[in-house]
Each structure stands twice: as C-alpha cells, then as structure tokens.
Amino acid sequence: MHRTCRLDRKRGTLIMYIQYLWAFVIGGGICIIGQLCFDVFKLTPAHTMTLLVVTGAVIDGLGWYDPFISFAGAGASVPITSFGNALVHGALEELENKGWIGIITGIFKVTSAGISAAIIFSFFAALLFRPKG
Amino acid sequence: MKAKANKKLTAVQEEYKVLAKKREPRRPVVMNCLRAFIVGGIICTIGQGIQEIFIHWFDFDKISAGSPTVAVLILISVILTSLGLYDKIAQWGGAGAAVPVTGFANAMASAAIEHRSEGLVLGVSAKMFKLAGSVIVFGTVAAFIIGILHLIFNPKMGGGF
Amino acid sequence: MLKGNQSWVFGNRPVITSTATIVGPWEGKGPLAADFDKIHDDLLDGQVSWEKAERAIMEEAASLVIEKAGLTKEQVQFYIGGDLMDQIISSSFAARTLAIPYIGVFGACSTSMESLALASMIVNSGSAEHVLSGTCSHNSSVEKQFRYPTEYGSQKPATAQFTVTGAGAAIVSKKGKGPIVTSATMGRVIDMGIKDPFNMGAAMAPAAVDTIQAHFRDLQISPSHYDLILTGDLAKVGYQIAKDLFAKHNFPIVQTRYNDCGKMIFDTDKQPVQAGGSGCACSAVVTYGHIMKQLQKGELRRVLVVATGALMSPISYQQGETIPCIAHAVSIESGVL
Numbered sequence: 001m002h003r004t005c006r007l008d009r010k011r012g013t014l015i016m017y018i019q020y021l022w023a024f025v026i027g028g029g030i031c032i033i034g035q036l037c038f039d040v041f042k043l044t045p046a047h048t049m050t051l052l053v054v055t056g057a058v059i060d061g062l063g064w065y066d067p068f069i070s071f072a073g074a075g076a077s078v079p080i081t082s083f084g085n086a087l088v089h090g091a092l093e094e095l096e097n098k099g100w101i102g103i104i105t106g107i108f109k110v111t112s113a114g115i116s117a118a119i120i121f122s123f124f125a126a127l128l129f130r131p132k133g
Numbered sequence: 134m135k136a137k138a139n140k141k142l143t144a145v146q147e148e149y150k151v152l153a154k155k156r157e158p159r160r161p162v163v164m165n166c167l168r169a170f171i172v173g174g175i176i177c178t179i180g181q182g183i184q185e186i187f188i189h190w191f192d193f194d195k196i197s198a199g200s201p202t203v204a205v206l207i208l209i210s211v212i213l214t215s216l217g218l219y220d221k222i223a224q225w226g227g228a229g230a231a232v233p234v235t236g237f238a239n240a241m242a243s244a245a246i247e248h249r250s251e252g253l254v255l256g257v258s259a260k261m262f263k264l265a266g267s268v269i270v271f272g273t274v275a276a277f278i279i280g281i282l283h284l285i286f287n288p289k290m291g292g293g294f
Numbered sequence: 295m296l297k298g299n300q301s302w303v304f305g306n307r308p309v310i311t312s313t314a315t316i317v318g319p320w321e322g323k324g325p326l327a328a329d330f331d332k333i334h335d336d337l338l339d340g341q342v343s344w345e346k347a348e349r350a351i352m353e354e355a356a357s358l359v360i361e362k363a364g365l366t367k368e369q370v371q372f373y374i375g376g377d378l379m380d381q382i383i384s385s386s387f388a389a390r391t392l393a394i395p396y397i398g399v400f401g402a403c404s405t406s407m408e409s410l411a412l413a414s415m416i417v418n419s420g421s422a423e424h425v426l427s428g429t430c431s432h433n434s435s436v437e438k439q440f441r442y443p444t445e446y447g448s449q450k451p452a453t454a455q456f457t458v459t460g461a462g463a464a465i466v467s468k469k470g471k472g473p474i475v476t477s478a479t480m481g482r483v484i485d486m487g488i489k490d491p492f493n494m495g496a497a498m499a500p501a502a503v504d505t506i507q508a509h510f511r512d513l514q515i516s517p518s519h520y521d522l523i524l525t526g527d528l529a530k531v532g533y534q535i536a537k538d539l540f541a542k543h544n545f546p547i548v549q550t551r552y553n554d555c556g557k558m559i560f561d562t563d564k565q566p567v568q569a570g571g572s573g574c575a576c577s578a579v580v581t582y583g584h585i586m587k588q589l590q591k592g593e594l595r596r597v598l599v600v601a602t603g604a605l606m607s608p609i610s611y612q613q614g615e616t617i618p619c620i621a622h623a624v625s626i627e628s629g630v631l
Contacts (some may be wrong), residue, residue: 001241002264004244009156010165016185019181020178020181020182022141023174023177023178023181024174024175024177024178025173025174025179025223026174027173027177027178027180027233028169028170028171028173028174028177028179028229029135029170030173030232031169031170031172031174031228031229031232031233032166032170032173032228033167033228033232034169034227034228034231034232035162035165035166035168035169035171035191035228035229035230036162036166038165038227038228038339039160039162039166039448040162040164042197045189045231045236045240045264045282045448046267046268047262047269047284048228048232049232049236049237049240049243049269050267050268052232053268053271053272053275054271054272054275056272056273057275057276058279061279061282061283064258069195069199070152070195073156073175073181074177074178074180074181074183074184074202075174075181077180077184077199077203077235078176078177078180078202078203078206078233078235079173079177079232079233079234080232080233080234080236080237080268081208082203082234083234083237083268083272084275084276086199087272087273087275087276088275088276088279089239090276091276091277091279091280092279092280094292095280095283095284101181101286102280103277103280103281103284104277106280107273107276107277108273110193110200112200113200113201113203113204114203114204114207114237115269117203117204117208118206118207118211118236118237118241118265119241121207121208121211121238121242122149122211122238122241122242122244122246122261123243123244123245123257123258123261123285125211125214125215125245125247126210126242126246126248126249126253126257126261127249127253127256128218128244129215129246130249130338130342131217131243131246131247131249131434131443131444131445132217132444132445133337133338133344133433133434133444142487143487145486146434146486146487149486149500150486150487150488152535152538152539152542153486153488153493153496153499153535153536155538156496156531156534156535156538157453157493157496157531158453158531160451160452166451189438194481213613214445214447215445217445219445219447220444220445220446220447220448222447223446223447223448223449224449224450224566226449227449228449230447231447231448231449236363236447239445239446240446242445243442243443243444243445243446244443244446246443246445247438247444247445247446248443248444250342250343250344263443264442264443264446282366
C-alpha cells in the first residue's frame with residue numbers, strides 16, 4: 001500500500017516535470033514564430049501580435065486550441081494566441097447558450113480577467129511611476 | 134490597408150535599394166530565435182508554476198486556472214515595466230518578451246506611463262491602447278466572424294468542443 | 295551672393311563668435327564628452343516631461359551662447375531655430391523665453407546647418423548684426439513621438455539609430471573673432487524609395503551625396519579644398535552607403551577626410567546605440583563643440599558640414615509613404631590661419 005502511494009507520487013511528479021518541459025518548449029516555440037515575423041518578414045510588433053491573436057482565434061474556431069492547452073499547459077495559455085482562443089471561447093459558449101445574440105454578448109466573458117487586469121494595473125502604474133527613458 | 138503602399142519604384146530607386154541592401158547588417162536570425170525561445174520559454178514556465186499554485190492551493194481546475202494566472206502575469210509585467218526593466222529584457226529576448234501576454238501588458242503599461250504628462254483623461258486613459266488596441270480589435274472581430282461562421286455552418290452550435 | 299544653382303558665397307565673411315553645447319548622459323559618456331560645455335546626468339533633469347526637458351536644454355544652450363559672446367539678449371536681432379517635435383515646440387517655447395524675434399524652421403536632423411546657413415546669409419547681407427542659430431533633440435521625446443513609448447520592449451535592429459539628447463547653438467556676427475562661415479549649399483528633397491524608419495542612414499545618404507556634389511559643382515572647387523567633410527547623422531550604415539555612392543558617381547571624396555557626426559558622438563562598439571547617433575542635436579553639438587575647438591586651435595583649416603534630415607512623419611509612414619530626405623551644407627573656415 002505504502003509502496004504504491006510512493007510510486008504514484010513519483011509518477012505525479014514526473015508528469016508535472018513533463019508538463020513544465022512542454023510549457024517551456026511550446027511557449028518558446030510560439031515565440032520563435034513571433035521572432036521570425038520580426039526578422040524574416042519584417043513585421044512590426046503590433047502586426048505580429050495581431051497575426052498571432054487571429055491565429056489563436058481561428059485555431060479555437062476549429063476546436064484545436066483546448067486540446068493544445070491540455071497538452072502544452074501554460075505554453076499554450078500564456079502566449080497572446082490564447083487571447084484569441086479565449087475571445088472565441090466566450091463567443092461560442094454564449095452562442096450555444098443564448099443563440100445568435102450570444103456571439104456579441106459572450107466575446108469578453110472569458111478574457112475579462114486579462115483585459116481588466118491590464119487596464120487597472122496600467123492605470124495605477126501611470127499614477128505611481130514615471131518613465132525612465 | 135495602406136492605400137499607395139505599392140507605388141512603383143523607378144529604375145534608379147530599384148538600383149539604389151539593391152545597393153543599400155548590401156550595406157544593411159544581417160539580422161542574426163538564429164541567435165534572435167534562440168533568445169526568443171529562452172525568454173518565452175521561461176515566461177511560460179513561470180506561468181505554468183503560477184497555474185499549478187492556483188490549482189493545488191486555491192482549488193481551481195485546469196481550465197479555470199488560466200484566468201487568474203494571466204492576471205498575475207500581467208501584474209508582474211506591469212511592475213517590471215514600471216521599474217524600467219521590461220524593455221531591457223525585450224531588447225535581448227525580442228519576441229520572447231513580446232509574444233507572451235506579458236508583452237501585451239507591457240504595451241499597455243508603457244503607453245499609460247509615458248502619456249501621464251498629458252493628464253489622466255487625455256493622456257493615460259486615451260493613449261493606453263496605442264499599441265495593444267490592434268490586438269483587442271482584431272481578436273474581437275475575428276471572434277465575431279468565427280462565431281457567425283459557426284452559426285451558419287454548425288446549426289447544432291456545439292461544434293468545436 | 296548666389297553661386298551656381300543652389301549655393302551662396304558669403305563675401306562679407308560672417309563670423310561664428312560663440313557656440314554652446316549641452317548634452318545628455320549617453321553623449322556625456324561618449325568619445326567627445328570633453329568638448330561639450332555641459333553634460334546633464336539625467337534625461338528629465340528635474341522637469342516633469344521629456345518635452346519640457348528638451349525645451350529647458352534649448353533655453354540653456356541659447357542663454358549660454360549669448361553669455362559667451364559677451365552680448366545681451368537685446369543685442370541679438372534674430373533667433374533661427376527648429377527641432378523634431380510636432381510644431382517645433384521646443385524651439386518656439388525657447389523663443390518665448392528668449393524674447394528674440396524668431397524664425398522657426400523645420401529640416402528634421404538637417405536643421406543645424408539649415409539655420410546656420412540662413413543666419414549667415416542674413417548677417418552677410420547686412421540685415422543683422424548678430425543672429426542666434428540653434429537646435430535641439432531629446433532621445434525620449436523622439437522615441438515617444440516617432441516610435442514607441444520609452445518603456446515599451448521593442449527590439450531595435452542594427453540599422454536603427456540613437457537620437458542624441460542635446461542642444462547646440464551658435465551666434466553669427468558681422469564682425470568679431472572666430473571661425474568664418476564662407477559658403478552654404480541648400481539641398482533639394484531626395485527620395486530613393488526607402489520606407490524603413492529603422493534604417494534612416496539608407497534613406498538619407500543619397501540626399502547627402504546630392505548636396506555635396508551640388509556644392510562642389512556650384513563653387514567649382516574640388517574636395518581637396520577642405521580638410522574634412524562631415525555628414526550629420528548617416529551613422530555606420532548610411533556612411534558606408536554614402537561612400538559607395540561617391541565611388542559609383544566617380545566623386546573624388548578620397549582627396550580629403552570624410553567622417554560622420556553620428557559615428558563620432560558615440561562609441562558604437564561599447565554603447566547600446568546600434569548604428570550610431572541621429573537627431574537635430576547630433577550634427578549641432580559635434581560641430582559647435584568638437585569641430586569648433588579644432589577650428590579655433592587651427593587644427594582644421596576648412597570644414598564642410600553637411601547635416602542630413604529625414605522629412606517623414608508617423609502618419610506618412612503609416613500611410614505607406616517612402617521617406618524623403620534633405621541635406622544642407624555649410625563651409626566653415628578657421629579664423630586663425
């Protein structure tokens with residue numbers, strides 16, 4: 001009984017380490033795509049981020065982003081692509097629950113944390129800090 | 134889209150473009166990609182750690198832990214931006230610092246801080262979205278279009294998950 | 295007097311009776327630090343915004359140059375100035391403080407020589423006793439206006455240039471002791487189809503070459519006439535391109551020394567300035583600081599300074615336009631030899 005528990009714990013830790021590894025590799029990989037946009041395609045950061053967000057949205061539209069998150073963990077949920085995923089998620093969830101009006105009422109449901117956090121913290125940062133040049 | 138972006142260049146201008154290209158120092162693409170991989174990977178690993186904390190200590194599940202994780206990463210990014218450190222990380226890490234959601238927060242915080250001199254209303258609030266606005270707008274419009282497409286092609290409205 | 299198509303020769307030999315240069319922290323750590331009148335350690339220097347800081351150093355340079363000339367503000371007839379800010383507010387607000395009749399000009403980074411040429415022309419024609427010519431730029435205010443907020447993490451390519459924080463001013467007088475402005479060539483706008491605002495050197499080099507060729511054509515002299523030809527802010531990349539263009543047009547630039555202020559003001563190997571310096575203050579502080587000292591000591595006899603500017607705006611770039619550029623040349627002779 002004791003031995004099985006220890007083995008289970010070891011297995012759990014191994015799974016956790018593998019998850020961290022995938023988060024690193026996949027997250028880094030998406031950033032490489034962004035870097036290629038900068039250096040090879042000479043896109044501005046704004047254009048690159050926009051491209052990645054729309055890509056994330058399209059991937060979730062096809063239903064592939066959730067499995068991507070299950071597999072890559074934070075490697076898929078931290079890059080800006082997941083923002084597109086969250087917007088589509090919100091729209092589609094409300095579409096299923098409330099019908100066609102849900103497309104509009106649902107878009108910001110899931111991303112509310114991200115956008116609200118960014119606005120609120122940026123506002124307070126501007127109150128408290130000066131740019132350093 | 135840009136109106137006259139593809140104005141034809143004259144022969145002399147084309148010739149000059151070739152000459153100028155020769156003197157343009159080559160971008161160290163491989164090195165930049167490696168740096169982006171490292172910095173982006175580290176940020177996502179930190180995100181993974183934060184997510185684990187929310188799952189094990191705060192009773193979130195794998196899906197719902199995403200939101201608070203993103204909020205914490207945004208806070209960290211805003212703090213680093215305010216201390217003048219994020220731009221230094223980004224000069225080294227390139228897309229590794231710009232692509233994660235921390236880059237989005239940096240875009241908003243840096244614009245907000247920069248325009249404080251124009252006041253809270255016309256400066257901070259109005260210009261906060263200078264850089265991040267395109268991401269929000271395009272993401273929203275894309276989600277709308279995808280929603281419409283699902284509505285048209287998927288009457289069951291459950292396709293995807 | 296008009297010579298050739300686009301040049302003036304100043305027969306009455308207007309004199310640069312004093313100059314003043316103020317710079318910021320990065321320039322103060324560069325190779326020419328000892329040649330500047332004052333170095334500010336802080337980009338804000340106690341002001342509440344970058345724009346106010348830029349204005350303050352312009353006022354400081356203007357006041358200092360008048361003091362060094364042994365004059366009062368009332369004795370200076372005109373102030374010709376410009377800068378990179380929208381509506382050239384740094385110069386206009388400095389002019390408000392100085393209360394000298396003001397002629398605002400915009401030549402982007404070519405403003406230093408544009409204003410010096412006009413000042414010399416006015417003095418040479420007997421239309422003024424003393425004219426103040428000055429310009430300024432500030433790294434952070436330029437980044438904020440033309441590129442990104444200063445705390446934004448964008449990766450700059452190796453072709454990018456670092457705007458000089460500084461202000462340079464000169465008093466041109468009818469008589470006195472000092473280096474003499476002998477001629478000037480006003481440039482035409484040249485656009486070779488470059489669109490990349492992170493590669494100004496490539497955009498501006500053709501304008502510099504065009505004005506330099508025009509100068510020698512108009513005055514019927516050869517490059518060996520000068521000890522040194524200096525471009526304003528082509529920096530590492532634009533400098534190489536200019537040399538290529540001279541070679542292509544069989545222009546014998548090798549008869550004299552050719553250098554660039556953007557390369558000189560920073561140590562491009564040790565300082566994080568990518569290709570080198572840029573900004574209105576770049577050519578101004580190098581000329582009015584470093585070059586003036588050499589002219590006064592007699593180490594240089596005749597110099598041709600060719601300031602270069604990129605005449606774009608953030609909107610023109612966003613609308614897909616190319617970058618038209620201009621260069622203005624002024625020749626200065628040592629008053630000693």
